[in-house]
Amino acid sequence: MDIELLRSQLLALRGVTEGFPFNAETLAFKVLGKMFAVLPLDKPDRIVLKCAPAFAKELRSRYAGIQGAYHFNKTHWNEVRFPSDMPAPLMLHLVRHAYAITLHGLPKKAQVAFFAEGLPPTLTYRHLNVCDSTQLQIRALEADYAYTAATGSHPATPTFLPAGYLAQSAPLLLSTDLQRAGRGQRGTHWESGNGKNLLFSLLLNPVAFPANRQFLLAQATALALLDAVSTACYGDSAERLALKWPNDLYHGDHKLAGMLIEHDLQGTHIARTVIGIGLNVNQATFQSDAPNPVSISAITGHEHNRFLLLEAFLHHLDRRLTDAATDAPGLAADYHARLYRRTGLHPYRDAQGDFRAEIAGVLPDGRLQLRRTDSTLSTYAFKEVQYLPD
Numbered sequence: 001m002d003i004e005l006l007r008s009q010l011l012a013l014r015g016v017t018e019g020f021p022f023n024a025e026t027l028a029f030k031v032l033g034k035m036f037a038v039l040p041l042d043k044p045d046r047i048v049l050k051c052a053p054a055f056a057k058e059l060r061s062r063y064a065g066i067q068g069a070y071h072f073n074k075t076h077w078n079e080v081r082f083p084s085d086m087p088a089p090l091m092l093h094l095v096r097h098a099y100a101i102t103l104h105g106l107p108k109k110a111q112v113a114f115f116a117e118g119l120p121p122t123l124t125y126r127h128l129n130v131c132d133s134t135q136l137q138i139r140a141l142e143a144d145y146a147y148t149a150a151t152g153s154h155p156a157t158p159t160f161l162p163a164g165y166l167a168q169s170a171p172l173l174l175s176t177d178l179q180r181a182g183r184g185q186r187g188t189h190w191e192s193g194n195g196k197n198l199l200f201s202l203l204l205n206p207v208a209f210p211a212n213r214q215f216l217l218a219q220a221t222a223l224a225l226l227d228a229v230s231t232a233c234y235g236d237s238a239e240r241l242a243l244k245w246p247n248d249l250y251h252g253d254h255k256l257a258g259m260l261i262e263h264d265l266q267g268t269h270i271a272r273t274v275i276g277i278g279l280n281v282n283q284a285t286f287q288s289d290a291p292n293p294v295s296i297s298a299i300t301g302h303e304h305n306r307f308l309l310l311e312a313f314l315h316h317l318d319r320r321l322t323d324a325a326t327d328a329p330g331l332a333a334d335y336h337a338r339l340y341r342r343t344g345l346h347p348y349r350d351a352q353g354d355f356r357a358e359i360a361g362v363l364p365d366g367r368l369q370l371r372r373t374d375s376t377l378s379t380y381a382f383k384e385v386q387y388l389p390d
Helices: 003-012 053-062 088-104 108-117 134-145 211-230 296-300 306-325 329-337
Strands: 016-019 026-031 034-040 046-050 066-068 077-081 124-131 172-179 198-204 241-244 248-251 254-266 269-279 346-350 353-362 368-372 377-380
Touching (some): 003 026, 026 088, 053 066, 088 108, 088 306, 108 124, 108 306, 134 172, 134 198, 134 269, 211 241, 211 248, 211 254, 211 306, 306 329
Parallel strands (some): 124 172
Antiparallel strands (some): 016 026, 066 077, 198 269, 241 248, 254 269, 346 353, 368 377
16 A cells, blocks of 8 residues: 555545645645545555544554544544555455545435536436335336436536446436335345435336346346445454345345345336345344345444445445346355355244254345255245244
8 A cells, every 4th residue: 555556446446636835745625625544745654534433433543553643533543554454455445434434424405416527428317305215106106207417417527427338228226314214125124214224116118037047136236236345344343244135235134235136027028127135234223023134334344335335235236237238147155155044054934833053045036045954945935934933
């Protein structure tokens, strides 16, 4: 790690500017006019980064190379030296963290506008303060918007999405702060505090995608969400992320996100796909009787920016959809590698009773295969088998 590499990483973040607001030797980096990083050019072995207070304390207690920043409010700013006892990958995470919490501190209107500015003109976007269900509302908006850009973005504005598969599918995106009747799989309810979590639906037209390969879309979506949440976590927190078949996102034994994917078929192909996702981001407590919810903030100890997570999801989804469209073998392999309970014997329940088994695999049509202790294979469609606590 050196100062030039750090500067390039800082400037690679969307919307970042640099300047010398203090003196000729103090290079400051801002997003939307708010400073989040400083490179003291006369001391090229360190960087000053904004940090969530609890996270800042934890880092200082763990690494000698991270201390409260001199001449800054030490509650919110760390000085990070390099090289030091800090792992090299942590530096990039701290840079992104400083950027994210600075955006998170802005008014919601500014956050929405900043997110929308990074969308390509081919993607139509709307944010609602409240709605019954994004999964229902997005279909009502489809005819109104007719897939024309509604974000106010300009073609010259740099976007975070390449002109890839997602752009070709003419997507419509709807997010909200609060759902009155959020939907889960087969009628289940998704609890979410107002403005605390990431709630959205994405409607797209898969390009010439066969109906008999629709589970690839579910795999691509689930992996893209895991990829996005991984950017907000670090180390063991990221390693403990897993996909509970068919597409829930788990952290350890706790549910972090759920998704509902609905397809409209036209002959032998998928004409339209609506992806609805509820991701627990900043909710501290859950009032429902759901047995195992958790949020990203509960995992990491600090809040996160919902719209940067949505930006990361769309970026990873574009890559994963390209893999699905080309039937890349790595997609299924990645999905199987990140399955919850992917190794070992665990308890399950089906119509015949309780049993222990290990995951043998997931078939191309999405059915789960479990190998029981007597080596027999059982195959299940969704809702035909229940995961029991270990």
